[in-house]
Amino acid sequence: MANIIIVSFKEETKAIEALHKIKELDNYGDITLYEYMMFRKKEDDQYEVLKDETKEERWRTFTGMALGGLIGALVGPIGLVVGLFSGTTVGAILDFSRYDFEEDFLRKINNKMKIGDITIVAEVGEENPIFIDNALKSFNSEIIRSEADVEFDDFIEDQIDDLEDKIEDERKKLKKATDDAKTKITAKITELKTKRKAKIEDMEAKRKSTLKSIKDKTKAKIKKLQSKLDNYEDTIFDTIKQTRIDRLKRRINRQKSKLNKLNHQLEEVLD
Structure with missing residues (x-):
């Protein structure tokens, strides 16, 4: 554990x-x-x-x-x-x-x-x-x-658990090993630690990439909504159309709020 x-x-x-x-x-x-x-x-x-x-x-x-x-x-x-x-x-x-x-x-x-x-x-x-x-x-x-x-996601977690189990097995061997064998076992444990760390780093990189992808998609959605809003504001002034404009503005504000939260999360992950 x-x-x-x-x-x-x-x-x-x-x-x-x-x-x-x-x-x-x-x-x-x-x-x-x-x-x-x-x-x-x-x-x-x-x-x-x-x-x-x-x-x-x-x-x-x-x-x-x-x-x-x-x-x-x-x-x-x-x-x-x-x-x-x-x-x-x-x-x-x-x-x-x-x-x-x-x-x-x-x-x-x-x-x-x-x-x-x-x-x-x-x-x-x-x-x-x-x-x-x-x-x-x-x-x-x-x-x-x-x-x-x-x-971690299940796949990465299973791989890390497997590496930790192998480390535990090698550690048990280390306690019973002769001096000559201890050097090889210690090297094996070091290798397994390095693999475990690499798995965790890989997971962190994927997490950052996923978060950035969500952020980019959200920005694209805001841009698309803003374009629709601009078209309405250029040509429409009656009450029914103004209601649509207000609805789009509310949707834009919700997306902006979501983007701000994602930006905050991304900054924390990248720090």
């Missing part, structure tokens, strides 16, 4: 140690770590993000706007959660139609970070919460958890 977890710390050393423990669980095969971000809120709309692609871990500073762009690179629900928790998701805070998060989880997310807090947000595959709970028990930090249940 894929879950979103959030855990915050006051001290940098403890936060980094906790992240290492989560990564160790992934290495041991107890959990699968899909995506994660560690960040710290500073004053004046500034955030620090831990960049640990190399052995020498370091922090990079971003403005709230720049952090919003960085979040856009995170696919699936984790990007939304990081944005909500940091307060940098523009326009999407109240739109959870694509996500099945628990009410209590959303309430806790909306209790924004305090200045100086260091937060880990991660998407993990876990059969039982006991592994992460026990690993982080000594830190005395609350772990906020919810299922990462994004409403």
